[in-house]
Amino acid sequence: MNFALAGNPNSGKTTLFNLLTGSTAHVGNWPGVTVDRREGVYRGLAEDVRIIDLPGIYSLSPYTPEEVVSRRYILEGAPDLIINIVDSTNLERNLYLTTQILESDIPVVVALNMSDVIRSEGESLNVSLLSERLGVPVVEISALRNEGIEELMEAAYKTASTPRIGFSPVESSPMAGEMREIAGLFRENGTSHPVFRAVKAIEGDSLYSSPGESIAANVMAIRDKISLPPALDGDFEEAVADIRYRYIASNYMQARVRADNSPMFSKSDKIDRLLTNKLFGLPIFFAIMFLIFHLTFSDSVMFSRFLADGGFPAPGVMMQDWMGMLTDWVIESARAALELWRADAWLTGLVADGLLSGVGAVLSFLPQILMLFLFLSILEDSGYMARAALLMDRPLRRFGLSGRAFLPMLMGFGCSVPAIMGTRTLVDERERRLTVMLMPFFSCGAKLPIWSLFAAAIFPRNADKAVFGMYLIGLAAAIVTAIMLRQTILKGDASYFIMELPAYRMPRLRNLAMHLWEKVKGFVTKAATIITCATVVIWFLSNFNFSLKMVDANSRDSIVGVVGSLAVPLFRPLGFVSMPDPWRAVVAIVTGLIAKEMVVSTLGVLYNPEIDANALSDETSSGALNLALVGSFSPAAALSFMTFNLLCVPCMAAVAAANAEFRNKKWMFTTIAFWISTAWIGAFIVYHAASLFL
Ligand code: GDP
């Protein structure tokens, strides 16, 4: 038997699913879309039952991949039963989906989740009344505390073998007659789920309303007989939504019993009056975000540099230092071991300088990424992120994005890789693509060393303004291209943003640990595969010439040196390759495509072979590099070079992440082409504008 789990996002579906399926769970993908398909087996009944976790949805309309996947499974996958999980603290919004599920002919059991919260707020639910009015069994559960689960599954098992006929609130509305007529046509025709399809036909929903040529005209003729109130302006979808909400309010909401002594507003309402306040909402939000980034990225936490000399680094930075020490130790040990075994120089170079350094450089970001994700998971689980997205929705809407895009964009300032993975929360496919495409423009942490280097060398008096300028150029590029993309290849408006505000909850350790584990797994896998390959290739290309003889690392005779020289003409209009030996800047750009961390070390090696690339933070050696750079880059050329690095392909890990999100080669190549051309055009504009003014 197959039971499908359906419910709104944040209703506790995953928690219930994990409880039911335990170790049998596995994740796949729904065909053709980037939506997770979770499946597992529940063994607590007379026979094993397969549980399919449908994606979290608010409705069974055809607008998001999640909705399409869910309704296709409900209508065509023929589950034996649907467990509709309902967040009892948000009964009205959750039952909206329930009314749609009940229109199918599939047996349904409603699980009223979060019953522990309801109780603690001094309320209760009249389960038998609700069950009688919904016409299906209703069981109170708490997925979190493992309460009521066995009762739920027993009820489900019993119900699964009892046939059910779809029911719709439309049946007690002015258009009931027409709906029944259309349903009758479908029934005669032998179409499954006649009530569901009849309501969809009235809503004007294309996907499941077209019953084939034979009765389509009849269906339309019946629908045309319906007269809507003029206020609705012929919007059938809204008319039906209206009917649903009215029906819920007048038939189901009496099930909610407030205890006499319960306060007028729940705790959540009170907190929300402050946190989503028109005046204070955004400032509070930015303060929280600042705190998170500060704790993750600052090297002088809580401005402690004013207290102690140098100050204390933030926990994130401290852990990154430790991770750096660990990887350095591994690299040095490997080098020592190889030398002990008298390995050839090229082997030592490949393993220590190529492989381990490359992977190590990337892994050293793991602590900060984890930390950022920990904070963000806490905000998410507590219910605060829903509020933040709501607050940012209006400002973002002007650029064709909705509030949901905000969080990934914010994360992009830290690292594009988790940010791109974070776009999964976006419901609209085009919006998701747009957000991924804009990602490089939010200057990530790995680009900061480039800005610092050039700011100190070329703009010593205006270092802060030069760095700040990079962030502004990135934002400008994001705004301009977002508007352009929305009018061309990603036509359309931001998705309609309905988001129920879940009640605030204490985040649970188990949930947090699981989220983090998924992130670590993804990140480490990427580091181990893509980055390893890329590093080995780059190391090889910069250490060998075309006749496969080893040359001085990064010299002009190496393969990158030769190819870099060939590519110089492409970059000439951008101004930064006019100095002697112009290929060097090109090679730095190219290594930057692998990882932006490599730009500074490449420049170090190429422009001043005397100095140790690892000691760039050291005052004296960076002084030498600064002098070399001043000789090679005019201010305008430096800005152009920085702009190109800012706007171009962020790094191979980001490309891999984007590829995993798109799952579409054509889009991937379009996006890479978009990044490269934006970088070229941006650098061109910056160079010529700066040449005029500087
Ligand atoms: P999903 O989005 O529907 O998959 O929801 P999750 O399973 O991720 O749950 C969302 C949040 O609700 C998590 O923080 C859970 O710990 C919490 N949660 C789930 N079920 C319950 C419950 O019965 N009681 C309480 N208090 N919290 C719950």
Ligand code: MG
């Ligand atoms: Mg979930």
